[in-house]
Amino acid sequence: MxxxxxxxxxxxxxxxxxxxxxxxxxxxxxxxxxxxxxxxxxxxxxxxxxxxxxxxxxxxxxxxxxxxxxxxxxxxxxxxxxxxxxxxxxxxxxxxxxxxxxxxxxxxxxxxxxxxxxxxxxxxxxxxxxxxxxxxxxxxxxxxxxxxxxxxxxxxxxxxxxGEAQLLAAPDEGPPLEPVERPERFLVRKLGRDFLVATEEIEWIRAAGNYVNLQVRGHDYPLRSTMTEISGRLDPGRFVRIQRSYIVNLAQVASIEPIDGGEARIHLKDGTVLPCSRSYRTALRERLGAGEG
Known part of the structure; x- marks a missing residue:
């Protein structure tokens, strides 16, 4: 192709x-x-x-x-x-x-x-x-x-x-087609064109001032939100916070590499390495089904 x-x-x-x-x-x-x-x-x-x-x-x-x-x-x-x-x-x-x-x-x-x-x-x-x-x-x-x-x-x-992402808002009339509180898709506007990105396609999220960047297939899409706000809108069975400035899609995690001080590096399937702070490491391992060994 x-x-x-x-x-x-x-x-x-x-x-x-x-x-x-x-x-x-x-x-x-x-x-x-x-x-x-x-x-x-x-x-x-x-x-x-x-x-x-x-x-x-x-x-x-x-x-x-x-x-x-x-x-x-x-x-x-x-x-x-x-x-x-x-x-x-x-x-x-x-x-x-x-x-x-x-x-x-x-x-x-x-x-x-x-x-x-x-x-x-x-x-x-x-x-x-x-x-x-x-x-x-x-x-x-x-x-x-x-x-x-x-x-x-x-x-x-x-x-x-x-390309800038937006959360799908509730329609003016009638019930929404999907849960507004936990969206299944994001609307992305890029150079005057709109397209939808499935939430499950988000690989990881990084804080950037008053925006968060959604990483999707090698592209960053800024979304005006805080980390606390966006983490509350995502499926906790799929996404987990690994550091003050990072959220990761559990399906993208390949391995966890422990480092000094109780912190860790998260290796993703595409080769990306993300930081994981000590306060989030235990929760991450539990969510991945691993014991604290």
Whole structure:
């Protein structure tokens, strides 16, 4: 049988990290370069007593520090994802994160400027930088939320390319064709097309922020749910939680490999290896019909 051609997501996947890093490098380099030019033009226009290299140092020190902070913001948004429910708490968390972001940005760019000025035989004054921080924060808070919008937009695009799963809801009229509390199928939307995935075809599930990823025949389908919510909707005779972030289909388990500390590695039939924490290992072995030997 002829193999199906790779999807757009599968073609992008080997280059995904390079594209992500390249975007931020180009974006920040572009901003730093053009900001340097405009500031330098203002310095010449106003006949200010600054060397031409100084505006370049100001803008590039800010840009490089900003670039170093992209990864922590990516991790933060994955750890504390945006939620419409409880938006007040989410907004508070993000505003506090923007304060930390701004302070790190200011400290980082001032440190870089001091190093370059010393290398050039001069001295960069730190006087009054703390009192000037509120002004810097007003700029940084906008940059922080622009960064968050870029990150979440990219994630949304990836989910659309990859395919996003949904639980089948109860019909508006008449009884449901299958139990809504324990669905037999999931609806997957991918590039404007809908198709159904049987629950028994799910090989394992992994937590990913405010989503869980359903692994089906080598493909990940994000589903907006928590691990607790999804584990309560699955058949306990077929699926078992093996770690805080993982659920496995028992029919896919090939073997259990004990490791130090009472934990284990779960080897699946397709060669995938998943972690199993000590607190879930005994229950897993019992469910598989094995004694604790």
């Amino acid at each position: 002829q193999a199906s051609s790779p999807t757009a997501y599968e073609r992008l996947l080997p280059w995904k990290q390079m594209v992500e890093v390249g975007f931020w490098v180009v974006y920040i380099a572009w901003n730093a370069s053009f900001n340097s030019i405009t500031v330098l033009m203002d310095v010449h226009k106003s006949s200010l007593a600054f060397a031409d290299w100084e505006p370049v140092v100001w803008e590039w020190s800010s840009g490089l520090t900003w670039l170093l902070l992209v990864w922590p913001v990516v991790r933060f948004t994955a750890w504390r994802p945006l939620r419409w429910t409880g938006w007040g708490r989410t907004l508070t968390e993000y505003l506090l994160a923007s304060v930390v972001f701004s302070m790190l940005h200011v400290v980082g760019m001032y440190a870089l400027r001091a190093w370059v000025y010393r290398w050039m035989g001069g001295e960069y004054g730190f006087g009054g930088w703390l009192s000037a921080w509120p002004y810097e924060y007003l700029k940084d808070v906008r940059g922080f939320f622009v960064l968050v919008v870029f990150i979440e937009t990219w994630r949304l695009l990836m989910r659309r390319l990859q």
